[in-house]
Amino acid sequence: MSCPRQAGASVSAMKGIRVTSVAIKDQVEVAVRAALTQVLPAELADADPVVRRSDHADFQANGALAVAKDVGRSPRSIAQDLIVGLPRYGAEVSGPGFVNLTVADDVVWRAVACRATDDRLGVSSPRSGERVVVDYSAPNVAKQMHVGHLRSSVIGDALVRVFDHLGSDVTRQNHIGDWGTQFGMLIRYLDEHPEVDWQGQGVETMSALDSLYKVARTEFEADAAFADRSRARVIALQAGDDRTVATWRDLVAESEKAFEAVYARLGILLDDGDFDGESRYNRSLPGVVDELLAAGIASESDGAVVAFTDDVNGPDGAPTPLIIRKKDGGYGYAATDLATIRLRVDEYRADRILYVVDTRQALHFRMVFNVARRAGWLPVKVHAEHVQFGTVLGTDGRPFKTRAGKTVRLADLLDDAETAVRGILQEREHGFTQSEVDSVVRAAGVAAVKYADLNNTRTKDYVFDVDQMVATTGNTGVYLQYAHARVCSILRRATGDSAVAGSDAEIRVDETLPLHPAERALGLILDGFEQALRDVTDTLEPHRLCGYLYDLATAFTRFYDACPVVKAEGATRSNRLALCALTERTLAVGLDLLGIPAPERM
RNA sequence: GCGCCUGUAGCUCAGUGGAUAGAGCGUCUGCCUCCGGAGCAGAAGGUCGGGGGUUCGAAUCCCUUCAGGCGCACCA
Numbered sequence: 321m322s323c324p325r326q327a328g329a330s331v332s333a334m335k336g337i338r339v340t341s342v343a344i345k346d347q348v349e350v351a352v353r354a355a356l357t358q359v360l361p362a363e364l365a366d367a368d369p370v371v372r373r374s375d376h377a378d379f380q381a382n383g384a385l386a387v388a389k390d391v392g393r394s395p396r397s398i399a400q401d402l403i404v405g406l407p408r409y410g411a412e413v414s415g416p417g418f419v420n421l422t423v424a425d426d427v428v429w430r431a432v433a434c435r436a437t438d439d440r441l442g443v444s445s446p447r448s449g450e451r452v453v454v455d456y457s458a459p460n461v462a463k464q465m466h467v468g469h470l471r472s473s474v475i476g477d478a479l480v481r482v483f484d485h486l487g488s489d490v491t492r493q494n495h496i497g498d499w500g501t502q503f504g505m506l507i508r509y510l511d512e513h514p515e516v517d518w519q520g521q522g523v524e525t526m527s528a529l530d531s532l533y534k535v536a537r538t539e540f541e542a543d544a545a546f547a548d549r550s551r552a553r554v555i556a557l558q559a560g561d562d563r564t565v566a567t568w569r570d571l572v573a574e575s576e577k578a579f580e581a582v583y584a585r586l587g588i589l590l591d592d593g594d595f596d597g598e599s600r601y602n603r604s605l606p607g608v609v610d611e612l613l614a615a616g617i618a619s620e621s622d623g624a625v626v627a628f629t630d631d632v633n634g635p636d637g638a639p640t641p642l643i644i645r646k647k648d649g650g651y652g653y654a655a656t657d658l659a660t661i662r663l664r665v666d667e668y669r670a671d672r673i674l675y676v677v678d679t680r681q682a683l684h685f686r687m688v689f690n691v692a693r694r695a696g697w698l699p700v701k702v703h704a705e706h707v708q709f710g711t712v713l714g715t716d717g718r719p720f721k722t723r724a725g726k727t728v729r730l731a732d733l734l735d736d737a738e739t740a741v742r743g744i745l746q747e748r749e750h751g752f753t754q755s756e757v758d759s760v761v762r763a764a765g766v767a768a769v770k771y772a773d774l775n776n777t778r779t780k781d782y783v784f785d786v787d788q789m790v791a792t793t794g795n796t797g798v799y800l801q802y803a804h805a806r807v808c809s810i811l812r813r814a815t816g817d818s819a820v821a822g823s824d825a826e827i828r829v830d831e832t833l834p835l836h837p838a839e840r841a842l843g844l845i846l847d848g849f850e851q852a853l854r855d856v857t858d859t860l861e862p863h864r865l866c867g868y869l870y871d872l873a874t875a876f877t878r879f880y881d882a883c884p885v886v887k888a889e890g891a892t893r894s895n896r897l898a899l900c901a902l903t904e905r906t907l908a909v910g911l912d913l914l915g916i917p918a919p920e921r922m
Numbered sequence: 923g924c925g926c927c928u929g930u931a932g933c934u935c936a937g938u939g940g941a942u943a944g945a946g947c948g949u950c951u952g953c954c955u956c957c958g959g960a961g962c963a964g965a966a967g968g969u970c971g972g973g974g975g976u977u978c979g980a981a982u983c984c985c986u987u988c989a990g991g992c993g994c995a996c997c998a
Contacts, residue, residue: 794946
């Protein structure tokens with residue numbers, strides 16, 4: 321058996337990057353491109369063959385239609401000539417000049433065999449050599465993670481995983497809010513109320529801190545003297561006063577512990593090595609201001625240091641400034657955002673910086689990137705992108721809040737999803753022990769919440785509807801987990817193994833066997849895995865991968881409905897087992913790249 | 923006022939120049955001697971917000987208009 325990747329078949333992909341590919345679609349594209357050069361005059365020979373999946377055949381090539389005008393011939397006659405050069409693809413002209421292409425059965429089987437026996441399922445590393453910094457999650461010290469942190473954490477993590485899988489060198493950065501005037505207030509309050517016991521209470525620590533914050537805030541607003549004492553504490557903190565800094569460190573450490581617990585539960589990769597708090601940039605902020613002033617990019621206005629950007633105006637028609645230093649001398653977050661860009665470009669050597677942040681900050685990032693470009697901190701070859709996402713809404717269509725109008729904690733969201741999953745599980749027959757039930761509930765709860773978030777166009781708002789997201793039918797994370805568990809069940813039955821993952825069940829594919837239509841459909845979808853991952857990095861839309869996995873799961877259910885596996889015999893059986901094994905791994909890897917676990921039983 | 927995002931089946935949403943616009947939920951009809959029915963096969967349901975334009979071809983690109991959401995000086 322010869323696999324295209326081992327054989328080194330090379331096709332040119334987008335933007336002139338050379339890649340090797342197992343993908344049937346790439347092979348077809350190479351063939352059509354070659355046929356086109358035979359048909360077209362030399363100056364048009366590199367025309368795009370426009371190869372797409374088709375409802376009328378395995379693929380269709382629309383290139384003849386696209387170039388007809390330039391060649392001065394009818395698209396049909398070009399297509400007629402084109403099919404002469406494509407004898408292996410059962411090429412037929414259809415309609416105004418479409419060329420329908422059918423792949424030979426052995427080509428599909430070979431692709432299945434190559435992927436099933438490859439550690440990476442035939443997925444190449446087209447992004448190797450690229451350095452990507454992803455800024456996401458960004459909770460605030462002394463406050464609990466809430467629904468507002470969900471999308472950034474979940475989307476950012478999925479992007480990190482997919483970029484990494486395609487070969488990018490990814491740096492995760494969790495830009496936590498660990499600095500600012502609110503800490504003076506909080507520290508002062510703790511000073512004055514030594515009786516308050518908040519540390520070392522596990523999950524309760526954060527809720528204790530959260531309410532402390534609110535009490536302190538109330539006092540800050542009501543009591544001018546306390547406000548003054550708090551401001552003194554801010555100055556002490558900035559000056560590095562030992563006792564103040566010690567309390568601040570405690571606050572940060574306890575908060576980070578709590579964040580990590582949430583990440584562990586949600587299956588987010590972020591850990592203690594990824595914290596990149598605002599405090600880290602504190603010392604470089606005066607330099608940011610000085611350089612911008614010296615360069616004439618920033619100027620003083622109403623006592624603040626600001627920079628203006630063309631085309632950004634307020635309601636009164638006056639230009640809107642980016643506020644870099646406030647008139648009280650404090651720094652706005654524009655200053656830290658600018659400082660992070662310098663670090664990420666100069667030290668991390670980023671080629672691409674992704675900010676996974678709420679869509680409401682679009683204007684802010686537009687101005688920050690603009691200023692950074694003008695200051696020379698963000699070279700043109702470095703791409704900085706605001707990966708914006710919409711708001712999580714409640715079932716009333718308003719931004720998601722509790723009935724009392726308070727923000728919803730992330731932990732409560734997961735609890736709700738788990739409760740709903742548990743309810744569904746109770747209604748079904750299953751032979752699970754209590755601890756198995758618990759583990760299924762945890763996996764499915766995470767899948768429900770994360771998949772619901774990832775599975776729609778990123779920039780749109782979406783409604784957080786627990787009943788819909790834990791549904792076991794339709795395009796949900798739970799359904800995909802079930803489909804995966806189902807494949808595992810078939811593999812267990814066939815091989816007699818109790819476990820599926822890591823089993824070395826031999827993959828044997830007889831490429832001479834005829835393909836059942838359901839096998840063909842499944843094989844071709846399996847072949848598109850890498851393309852789905854590329855779609856994610858090209859569009860920064862993880863829902864492309866969700867859609868792919870759902871298509872894969874439905875193709876698989878059709879396949880096993882039509883094609884007996886365990887009961888089949890001989891080569892038919894082993895070929896079908898190879899399809900099952902490849903489907904199992906593709907679903908598991910795909911879900912993992914979304915940050916969703918894939919249990920073998922559920 | 924300006925800017926950004928969104929408008930596709932009853933509902934929730936895919937579809938960033940190709941043939942008859944697709945899924946799921948819900949509704950209706952079949953299929954359990956069959957590897958887990960959390961399934962499969964089929965039916966019904968659409969002026970792709972409206973109007974112009976570009977193109978051999980537009981849900982997709984451009985212009986315009988309507989509707990909704992969000993943002994536009996010191997909170998991050």
